[in-house]
Amino acid sequence: MEYAMNFIDWKEMKRPNGFFLLEMLTALLLISVVTASCIPLIVQMAQNIRRGEVWEELSRQENVVEETIYGTLRFSHDITVKANEVRCRDIQNNYTGFVVKGSRIYRLMSDGSEQPLTGSSSAGMSASIRIRPYGNMPYFSQKGDTIYVSFLVYDAIRHAERPCLITVTSITERTEE
Numbered sequence: 001m002e003y004a005m006n007f008i009d010w011k012e013m014k015r016p017n018g019f020f021l022l023e024m025l026t027a028l029l030l031i032s033v034v035t036a037s038c039i040p041l042i043v044q045m046a047q048n049i050r051r052g053e054v055w056e057e058l059s060r061q062e063n064v065v066e067e068t069i070y071g072t073l074r075f076s077h078d079i080t081v082k083a084n085e086v087r088c089r090d091i092q093n094n095y096t097g098f099v100v101k102g103s104r105i106y107r108l109m110s111d112g113s114e115q116p117l118t119g120s121s122s123a124g125m126s127a128s129i130r131i132r133p134y135g136n137m138p139y140f141s142q143k144g145d146t147i148y149v150s151f152l153v154y155d156a157i158r159h160a161e162r163p164c165l166i167t168v169t170s171i172t173e174r175t176e177e
Helices: 002-013 019-074 171-176
Strands: 077-081 085-089 095-101 104-108 114-116 129-133 140-143 146-155 160-169
Touching: 019 085, 019 095, 019 104, 019 129, 019 146, 019 160, 077 140, 104 129
Parallel strands: none
Antiparallel strands: 077 085, 085 095, 095 104, 104 114, 129 146, 140 146, 146 160
């Protein structure tokens, strides 16, 4: 009997129907509003992370190209400059240089082969990195003893770019005079 009484009391206590359901719906609505308001923040954060990765890859490619070109031309002699290529002799008197073909820059090796400096054959991020002229300037130009290299390193997929501007005067050309 006492058990039946407790059951009836509980049933009477729970009498206002719908309050539990209304509270649950309110909580779900609040959770969905907070989640929906956070989605743009998550998307923007992911885009910024990706943009940072692209910028870092462009910076690395640009630095590698700059250091390679500068180091080679700084310590070379018998330099011949054309708009799309520069040829020279290195310290060991081997022919070397750089040539632009399409939207990539290649280093000319002493055995006659070419090694790409921009982009790569892998399917990674650097495969989409290319070069193009910087304004109306040629890739390579020369005034007196000074060689000017100018181009943009850009990512063809993500549309980001960095300028690569180098001014080099060969040490060995000056010491030979």
